[in-house]
Amino acid sequence: MKHSPNTDTNIKKSSVSLLHQLARRHGIQPVYRDESGNGRVVPDESLRDLLRLMDVPGQTSQQVQESLTKSKESQWTKLVAETFVIPQSKLSSGWTLHIPIESEPLSSIHITWTILGENKFRSTHQARGSSLEILARKKINGRQYLRVTLPFPRHLPLGYYALRLSVNSPSFRTQGSSRIIVTPDKAYDPPSYKTSRGLWGLTVQLYGIRSERNWGIGDFGDLNDLVYWAGKELGAAMLGVNPLHALLPGEISPYSPSSRMFHHPLYLEIERILEYRESPVARRRVNSQTFQKTLATLRSSPTVNYDLVKGIKYEILEILYRFFLKNHLAPRSRRGLAFLRFIQQQGNNLEHFACFQALGENFSGTRSSGKKTGGWQDWPEDFRDPLSSHVQTFSHKHSSRINFFRYLEWLCQDQLNEVKRTARRIHMPIGLYQDLAVGIDPNGYEAWAFQNQLVTQASIGTPPEIFSPKGQNWNLVPLSPEHLHQQGYEVFIKTFQSMMAGGGLLRIDHAMGLFRLFWIPRGKPPSEGAYIHYPAEALLAILALESQKFHTTIVGEDLGTITPLIRKTLSLSGLLSYRLLFFEKTKKGNFIPPRRYQKSAMVAVSTHDLPTLKG
Structure with a gap:
């Protein structure tokens, strides 16, 4: 033919x-x-x-x-969605269920579901098939499926719930489960915004701060002093700071984090740690002539010598940890018990993070090194899965070393919480203004621990454009929209719970990423990438929930090529816009007056990746 x-x-x-x-x-x-x-x-x-x-x-x-x-x-064939994200104002719309039926009458179907929540919340419901509202029918491979809706409890409080479901009939019996997330309509809107004509503050890149007492890099002690100075003496409403995320050995960019849930120990003020004041060995070492000479060199350096800073800080932290084990943890002092409570509160996530840190040391053959090492993909295959038996055995065998990394995070959170307490004590209207990086280092902790919710073989970037003809590859791992939904948005929620603890203000770098991100398959140029859409409505609703819970205001960085519809959606969700003095000009090139700025916006002179006002 x-x-x-x-x-x-x-x-x-x-x-x-x-x-x-x-x-x-x-x-x-x-x-x-x-x-x-x-x-x-x-x-x-x-x-x-x-x-x-x-x-x-x-x-x-x-x-x-x-x-x-x-x-x-x-x-149709999926009994129930893995996750329902539902605004509290729309609970009356109910939730959707798909029921497979044979030849039996609808009246023979019996449905039971229980909703479980915090504070021992429990609500059980039942329904007969004859009472169901059928939305649609579909025949697939000879079997009939019904789409029905069932009600939520009328007054379901904001928060997270587990749905347990069973459907029974003479010809089949099936069970299902889902996560229910009940959200507010908008993110937190603090009263101070309504009563003030305008709030202002300063921002700092903490690593670049120098003081008479720091060790060659700005630390949480400096941050605390700056908050007090800016709030008490200058009347500032907030103090902004670069991302404080945990980094991999040898990595210095705060925007390429190993984890956005944990912190970088190089920011610890060593001399503020209780064990330092209690340990004669640590103080003697720091006061030695050679150590003081090293500190003087670091303080006078025009740049941060990360390798040397890490070397001397970790040397003392190791001494302090051994002192803590002997004098607090072993005898179960009040401080030792506080550490154990912290471990319990942080749960498996901190355990896995600390184990990841210890595994990295183990396979690189170095301890407390500032040199870059290979990623977890280069580890023996049995250790690439955080839930493998080999990882669990390693965790038990190296429990003391794993506790060292828990100890560091405990110290970080304690010192950072002190900064937030200082802001509240001097009545700063906002307090600490933190920054969230847009993605994760592919070799980092979260790429290892949450492989089921990220796409480790893709990178975030930008397509070819005028100012970047070949496009950009940021070498950051994206979240998987589908797997994120299937896992109840776990990694997304944990990230923001960590960042919002203590209140204040949080800026989301590249807020466009809540709607879509440009993915590049690993090993390919940006010209072969594509935009991937995200469930923005669900993500914004979860952000609103955590924002309200922690009384944290959210700024969505909406610079660049972003549509008016997305800006409007961000605003309706309660997120502040982000405006830069450099970009806010008339058609003639003149700066626009303050009265013409969007009211629900944070305005800055510049950003971390643009020139300063001075140039």
């Missing part, structure tokens, strides 16, 4: 169309507009690569068709 000239082309177009459909169903944008307004089509190979990273088969036309069918059918 002779083919018409367009047959192969039509087949190819059909295949591409299905590939684009599959991509869109998984949040991948196959066509986007660049900053000049030109349409760009993502290469098919890139779409297939990104689908593969999402565990979606799509390398052949048959796989594309099968995955597309599976994606459509799963909307």
